[in-house]
Each structure stands twice: as structure tokens, then as C-alpha cells.
Amino acid sequence: QSALTQPASVSGSPGQSITISCTGTNSDVGASFDYVSWYQHHPGEGPKLLIYNVKHRPPGVSYRFSGSRSGNTASLTISGLQAEDEADYFCNSYTSSATFVFGTGTKVTVL
Amino acid sequence: QITLKESGPPLVKPTQTLTLTCTFSGFSLKSRGEAVGWIRQPPGQALEWLALIFWDDDTRYGPSLKNRLTITKDASKNQVVLTMASVDPVDTGTYYCGHRDNLNYFDFWGQGTVVTVSS
Numbered sequence: 001q002s003a004l005t006q007p008a009s010v011s012g013s014p015g016q017s018i019t020i021s022c023t024g025t026n027s028d029v030g031a032s033f034d035y036v037s038w039y040q041h042h043p044g045e046g047p048k049l050l051i052y053n054v055k056h057r058p059p060g061v062s063y064r065f066s067g068s069r070s071g072n073t074a075s076l077t078i079s080g081l082q083a084e085d086e087a088d089y090f091c092n093s094y095t096s097s098a099t100f101v102f103g104t105g106t107k108v109t110v111l
Numbered sequence: 112q113i114t115l116k117e118s119g120p121p122l123v124k125p126t127q128t129l130t131l132t133c134t135f136s137g138f139s140l141k142s143r144g145e146a147v148g149w150i151r152q153p154p155g156q157a158l159e160w161l162a163l164i165f166w167d168d169d170t171r172y173g174p175s176l177k178n179r180l181t182i183t184k185d186a187s188k189n190q191v192v193l194t195m196a197s198v199d200p201v202d203t204g205t206y207y208c209g210h211r212d213n214l215n216y217f218d219f220w221g222q223g224t225v226v227t228v229s230s
Contacts, residue, residue, distance in 0.1 A: 001173070001174050001175075003157055003159075033215075035214065035215040035216065037215075037216035037217070039158075039217075041158075044222075045222060046207055046209075046220030046221050046222045046223055047158070047207070047209075047217075047220050048220075049216060049217065049218050049219075052212070052214060052216040052218070053214055053216070058218065090157065090158050092158075092160070092216065092217070094215040097174075098171055099160070099171055099172075099173060099174070100148070100160040100163070100173075100215070101160065102150070102157055102158040102159060102160055103157065104157045105156075105157040105158065
């Protein structure tokens with residue numbers, strides 16, 4: 001079971017939009033169940049859930065975060081980029097083997 | 112409000128067994144559908160899912176470490192314990208526990224506990 005593939009880094013200026021991809025297989029990201037989630041991780045803290053079931057935001061998460069999926073690739077878009085968005089971002093998927101797999105992680109830098 | 116907190120030794124010697132405890136509140140592992148998982152992050156690397164235990168004692172393990180891991184629970188104490196046998200310096204990292212929602216995502220996490228494997 002290999003980690004899901006994410007770009008190592010993505011950067012953008014304040015106010016811009018950026019998109020982070022998460023590529024897996026038809027046994028995880030592309031599977032018929034919609035169990036893809038995204039997490040924001042600041043050093044020294046526990047990860048924070050941003051998106052669940054591909055595109056749903058939990059209460060309290062900014063509308064600037066949105067999720068989508070096409071085939072075996074899920075995406076997280078951050079619109080109106082802010083300095084506080086600078087962090088590591090990880091995707092996660094449930095798998096057809098009833099396990100979980102995380103992505104390789106993406107460091108977002110706000111220029 | 113769900114909270115989780117990890118605890119364990121900060122330093123473990125190679126070949127020893129690591130025991131980590133997750134103490135939680137705000138839900139019960141006696142309740143149908145509830146589950147708690149362990150996730151780790153080596154320094155500078157990605158998150159890695161390790162194990163999950165359900166309210167009915169069903170367990171799941173990540174394929175790369177399943178032969179070295181055991182996850183158990185004490186629902187009366189609101190605790191989940193992860194043991195890792197034969198630790199190696201590559202097991203150094205921050206270990207997190209998380210509450211798994213029924214829709215298979217981790218909605219609440221602990222702050223993590225740092226473990227160093229070194230002689």
C-alpha cells in the first residue's frame with residue numbers, strides 16, 4: 001500500500017488561489033466510496049480536519065477551503081490565500097482493504 | 112467536546128517495546144460505531160496511519176507495521192493502548208491518536224507525543 005502522491009510544495013501570494021492534488025488508485029481515492037479527507041498541520045499541533053467525504057467542510061472551517069475529485073485524483077483548493085494558511089497539508093483515503101492511507105504531504109508557502 | 116491526549120516514554124532503546132496510551136473524553140468506546148486510531152509522523156516526513164480499534168474490539172493495522180503492532184482498549188478507562196515491538200531508530204517521530212468518524216475520517220486529534228528511539 002503506497003502513500004498517496006502529493007506535490008512536495010505549493011506557493012502563492014496573498015489573495016491568490018492554489019490547488020493541491022492527491023493521486024491514488026481505484027482502490028482508494030478513486031473507489032466508489034467517498035472517503036477522502038484533507039488535513040492542515042501546523043508544527044507542534046495535532047492535524048486539523050479541513051474536508052471530509054471529498055468535498056464537505058466541518059463546522060468552523062473556512063469556506064476558502066474546498067475539495068473535489070476526478071478519477072483517482074482528489075484536490076484541495078485554498079482560495080483567497082492568507083498568511084495563516086502557511087502549513088503542511090495531507091490528504092487521506094479509506095481503502096478497499098478497510099485500512100487508511102495518507103498522502104505524502106504538501107508544504108504551502110504564502111509569498 | 113471530544114479531546115484526546117497521547118502519553119508515553121520520550122526515549123526508547125532499540126529492540127525494546129514501545130507502549131503508548133491515548134486517553135480520551137467526549138465519547139465512549141462502548142458505543143456502537145466508535146473507533147480510535149494511531150498515526151505517526153517521522154521528522155520531516157509524511158503522516159502514516161498505524162492502527163485502528165473499534166468499539167467491538169475489531170482491529171485494523173497498516174500493512175507495513177502490522178507484525179509489530181498491537182492495539183487494545185480499556186473502554187472503562189477511556190483509553191486506547193498501542194504497543195510496538197522491536198523498535199528501531201526509524202520509528203522515531205511524533206505519534207498521534209485520533210477519533211474516527213463513522214464516515215472514515217479523523218475529526219479530532221491529540222497534540223501528539225514525541226518518541227525518540229536511540230541507544
